[in-house]
Amino acid sequence: MLIQTKFRNSSARFADNDGILAFAQxxxxxxxxxxxxxxxxxxxxxxxYMVEFGTVRLCRxxxxxxxxxSAFYFAGEIFGLEAxxxxxxxxxxxxxxxxxxxxxxxxDKFNQSMFQVALKGLTRAQEHLMVLGRQNxxxxxxxFLLDVADRQGADRLVELSMQRCDxxxxxxxxxxxxxxxxxxxxxxxxIRIPHVKQIELVDRGELEYLRG
Amino acid sequence: MLIQTKFRNSSARFADNDGILAFAQxxxxxxxxxxxxxxxxxxxxxxxYMVEFGTVRLCRxxxxxxxxxSAFYFAGEIFGLEAxxxxxxxxxxxxxxxxxxxxxxxxDKFNQSMFQVALKGLTRAQEHLMVLGRQNxxxxxxxFLLDVADRQGADRLVELSMQRCDxxxxxxxxxxxxxxxxxxxxxxxxIRIPHVKQIELVDRGELEYLRG
DNA sequence: CGAATTATTGAAACATGTCAAGGATCGTGG
DNA sequence: CCACGATCCTTGACATGTTTCAATAATTCG
Numbered sequence: 001m002l003i004q005t006k007f008r009n010s011s012a013r014f015a016d017n018d019g020i021l022a023f024a025q026x027x028x029x030x031x032x033x034x035x036x037x038x039x040x041x042x043x044x045x046x047x048x049y050m051v052e053f054g055t056v057r058l059c060r061x062x063x064x065x066x067x068x069x070s071a072f073y074f075a076g077e078i079f080g081l082e083a084x085x086x087x088x089x090x091x092x093x094x095x096x097x098x099x100x101x102x103x104x105x106x107x108d109k110f111n112q113s114m115f116q117v118a119l120k121g122l123t124r125a126q127e128h129l130m131v132l133g134r135q136n137x138x139x140x141x142x143x144f145l146l147d148v149a150d151r152q153g154a155d156r157l158v159e160l161s162m163q164r165c166d167x168x169x170x171x172x173x174x175x176x177x178x179x180x181x182x183x184x185x186x187x188x189x190x191i192r193i194p195h196v197k198q199i200e201l202v203d204r205g206e207l208e209y210l211r212g
Numbered sequence: 213m214l215i216q217t218k219f220r221n222s223s224a225r226f227a228d229n230d231g232i233l234a235f236a237q238x239x240x241x242x243x244x245x246x247x248x249x250x251x252x253x254x255x256x257x258x259x260x261y262m263v264e265f266g267t268v269r270l271c272r273x274x275x276x277x278x279x280x281x282s283a284f285y286f287a288g289e290i291f292g293l294e295a296x297x298x299x300x301x302x303x304x305x306x307x308x309x310x311x312x313x314x315x316x317x318x319x320d321k322f323n324q325s326m327f328q329v330a331l332k333g334l335t336r337a338q339e340h341l342m343v344l345g346r347q348n349x350x351x352x353x354x355x356f357l358l359d360v361a362d363r364q365g366a367d368r369l370v371e372l373s374m375q376r377c378d379x380x381x382x383x384x385x386x387x388x389x390x391x392x393x394x395x396x397x398x399x400x401x402x403i404r405i406p407h408v409k410q411i412e413l414v415d416r417g418e419l420e421y422l423r424g
Numbered sequence: 425c426g427a428a429t430t431a432t433t434g435a436a437a438c439a440t441g442t443c444a445a446g447g448a449t450c451g452t453g454g
Numbered sequence: 455c456c457a458c459g460a461t462c463c464t465t466g467a468c469a470t471g472t473t474t475c476a477a478t479a480a481t482t483c484g
Contacts, residue, residue, distance in 0.1 A: 062342075066346045068342045070338050081334070082331075083335040108320070119295040122333050123295040125341060126282050126337055128341055129337060130272055130280045132384065133280040133383070134274060134279070134381075137471075137472070163430065163431085164431065165430085169345075171345070172346060173472075174473055174474080175431080176433085179431060180433080180472095196481070212274045212275055212276070348440090349439075375463085377463095386442080387462090388441075388443095388463090388464080389441075391463060391464055391465080392464080392465080395464070408449070408462080
């Protein structure tokens with residue numbers, strides 16, 4: 001369910017990612033209801049997207065139904081870059097999200113910006129490889145909470161726009177394990193869970209220690 | 213232990229990656245003995261490298277000694293791209309490897325090539341995320357064997373330049389588990405192991421099925 | 425308020441890790 | 455060329471973390 005909206009400058013409060021806005025031709029913001037497909041696997045590539053508000057997940061599902069979320073994107077972040085003409089992952093809104101399409105305007109500066117987007121994506125993916133490959137459940141969850149907090153600019157209170165299942169598919173765990181670990185951290189006094197979707201970082205130092 | 217060598221065109225048989233050779237200023241080939249550091253974590257960035265022959269691993273070690281190998285690079289492949297001024301991973305030769313430095317020559321075309329390198333790296337990292345996050349040991353090893361075979365252009369006989377421990381740290385497993393899985397695949401008739409470092413893909417279809 | 429979805433918790437099964445021993449391979453020097 | 459030590463690989467037994475299945479609780483939405 002898509003609803004075209006009109007306001008065009010609400011992202012001013014976020015970093016103008018890599019100067020890309022100056023050189024792309026940004027469209028109006030499109031509103032995606034929670035769980036809506038933004039683009040599908042196999043779709044043609046060619047345009048980038050910017051999250052205006054809300055959260056986006058980039059996913060892939062294997063033949064037998066296991067899902068891996070390769071990244072989340074929050075307000076102000078850019079996604080949709082692919083190496084060739086076909087999309088290898090599909091993108092969905094996690095919650096109600098506003099997405100702006102960035103159409104490529106031919107030009108050096110836009111390419112420069114695309115390069116920055118690619119580098120940022122590469123860095124994130126490599127960081128995530130480390131988490132998926134060599135960390136246990138507790139370390140994964142700690143790393144996730146700190147990452148979300150940083151990207152939200154949150155000092156103590158993290159707003160989890162995604163559900164446990166999304167976190168699990170991002171971290172390579174079952175959602176039950178994610179739930180158990182959050183409970184364990186809560187009991188240890190490291191976090192508080194005032195609401196299912198709000199995590200308060202009580203002992204940030206401990207989380208950073210756990211993250212490794 | 214480094215030894216400067218002189219031959220400059222032995223990579224002609226490999227794909228001229230993204231046309232980068234035409235625009236960079238390639239140096240002579242430097243020979244790195246097995247297990248030699250090519251660059252360290254924290255080193256300044258700025259130049260790319262091309263594998264002339266042999267294998268390179270890109271690694272990171274956590275505080276308590278767990279290592280994650282984020283990528284292997286084989287002959288003809290380019291590595292060394294980073295998002296900022298500091299290297300976040302370190303690069304080592306796996307076996308005896310010849311490495312060519314690609315110094316950035318200012319210019320549009322080189323940047324274009326860097327972009328291609330970034331995209332390729334991003335794609336690989338994302339593929340690997342899927343493997344690390346959602347595949348079990350057998351699937352990981354199957355995916356690894358097929359990936360190496362493809363990149364070596366090998367039909368049946370895969371030459372494993374790296375040891376079990378490297379494979380394990382790449383796949384997020386223990387080296388004992390890697391060994392056990394190889395044995396299991398051997399007993400199942402899916403592969404043969406004529407030599408510790410040679411894997412014959414007897415039933416490629418089965419491996420592809422296992423990979424998912 | 426009630427139904428549907430999502431989250432938590434428990435118990436048992438399973439895959440993988442850890443520790444330990446023995447075997448294969450490799451490089452070196454006699 | 456062989457013998458030796460060092461390194462790497464394999465295999466076994468057991469410990470552990472995570473998954474799975476199942477039941478209950480909390481939350482969301484109409």
